Amino acid sequence: MPNMLDPNLPAFADIQTPALVLDASALQRNITAMAEFAKANGVALRPHAKTHKSTRIAQLQIEAGAVGISCATVAEIEAFAQAGITGLLLTTPVADRPKLARLAAVADQSDISIVVDHADQIHVLHELLDAGSRPLQVLIDIDVGQRRTGIVDTASTLALAQLIDATPGMTFGGIQGFAGHVQHMIDAQERRAGAARVRAMLDEHLHVLAEAGVKAEIVTGSGTGACAYDVTGTFTELQVGSYVFMDSDYGKLEHEGGALPYDPSLFILATVTSVNRAGEFTVDAGVKAMAFNGPVPSLMLGVPEGSTYRFGGDEHGMITMPDGAEAPKLGSRVLLLTTHCDPTVNLHAAYHVVGHNNGVETWPVLARYGA
């Protein structure tokens, strides 16, 4: 049950808009619900940090039972290792020496796992890893139809697994199949079928490995859209990300028996900055405040019921009201549900987290693209 925040909360008065606002109660409900779902289905959780880029949220996920945290970039795995988060997995193959060197440096200090999709990555890592340190756990990324990264045939998977096992300083940990294209399918039956095809592809790779006597301990992947289907086999763990926030994009997804069982928790606090036109008004949240690759805010608080948002350039959005509705007061605040959560978070330096008694604290967003 969403807890409807008040955009004109006194604690928001001094926040400079546009700003990320996170409802701590809804966040915790989502984390608990996913943890209970995974536990009930006997599958591990390694939630994805590319969604939140926050060690505070990662800690809540681990307290709820997650075995670790997935990261998309070397900068994320560095920041999370630095914060003492354990069970880190880099889900993106890295191919250049500068980044592999940073990764080897993290691996010398912390127990991390990574994925690869090419033998060259193994050769360079072998040169870079400190011979005396703990072995690095290496998984193989499988292309399950997204045509982005990953191995495309079972013979190459086996050859790469054998190369990893034969290389000093590393151990073969299993396989990854991430189906980003399936997570956002709106129709539940289509998504169910898409997820089944992905698992069938992974099963083929697992079969070839097993036939050769190579054990894949971990099978990692899935996401918020398909996790309800992916607990039926193949996967040992789920890399769910967006469930913590439930943005306007995931809010559109159908679920058998209703919407996905998570609450919207992440909003953009914006200020009403122009009220001169009949039937509409302008807020200070545009393309630099909210990711453009998602639907416009499907939930807005502090605006007349039935209003719609349109982007108005870098710094503005325009809100059209139903006939006869009155615009909010100039200078007042509104809350807009995030469009697409991962790239929206990346546009901000911090979350303003509304907790018990409507107190607000600030949590940093880590590992944005640096200098």
Next chain:
Amino acid sequence: MPNMLDPNLPAFADIQTPALVLDASALQRNITAMAEFAKANGVALRPHAKTHKSTRIAQLQIEAGAVGISCATVAEIEAFAQAGITGLLLTTPVADRPKLARLAAVADQSDISIVVDHADQIHVLHELLDAGSRPLQVLIDIDVGQRRTGIVDTASTLALAQLIDATPGMTFGGIQGFAGHVQHMIDAQERRAGAARVRAMLDEHLHVLAEAGVKAEIVTGSGTGACAYDVTGTFTELQVGSYVFMDSDYGKLEHEGGALPYDPSLFILATVTSVNRAGEFTVDAGVKAMAFNGPVPSLMLGVPEGSTYRFGGDEHGMITMPDGAEAPKLGSRVLLLTTHCDPTVNLHAAYHVVGHNNGVETWPVLARYGA
């Protein structure tokens, strides 16, 4: 004439990708060309900092003759005033007390100008401005058809100008008409006609002010798309922004007699991270590295001629090659012309600027949305 950078320049080897790369020669050619164009037409330049968020680039624009710099946010005007840039104009009306207070604090220290579109802004500023300090120059923002901010009728413009003039601590400086919707029209004749309609609207407001004996010293607006037409009258100065970079979006614009006379200067340096699929490969630049609200990169260096880019989520892009072309080496670098420059710059913490002799230095991106 574009200077074609080499994506595998030795000076790029240690840059962590994805990263902003700026060609200093092309940048300087663009700044000089626009300065000469404005000078030849007797119009002032107040280039827009929302494009570059860089005091280094602002200084180059001022050295070339700009009368000042336009800013879109209070954080930008604070950062640029701090750096000693003069002639700052805030082009976005601000409506809430926390931001108006920051603005009043800057105005107490520096000669800045702002725009307003509502009497309430004048009343609050009057309370906040230090009575003893220099007068704040206030312009009126006119809605010239973008339906975003601004005054919509001439009677309100006159009333607001008279209120500004009657309020201690401020002076009426003129009017602004920014037509963001006109700048991106691809067809040159359509853009010419759109720009003429905007100027005609501004002329009506100017006429009513003049009839009442109110002098509008500054008439500010226009942009890279329409500036060729806006030097024919009405405007005393141009708020051009994108000409410094010429992204994939502005590269599509037709110009009478050819393309716009500016060179592409801003690229994303990316690494080839997956090469397992026939006919295509993957780079580490996606939605978190390049703005999604523009065309995909229309110019790519280090890739086979005729290749095309598609977004592949937060951290990836996929590049499809023509039949028979060979993929670049895994781990090698490519350069992608920015999609839409302003929001792309905002995704990065710094520019890697390639200057004489291919030396690279780092310039910070300022005033991204903060905590």
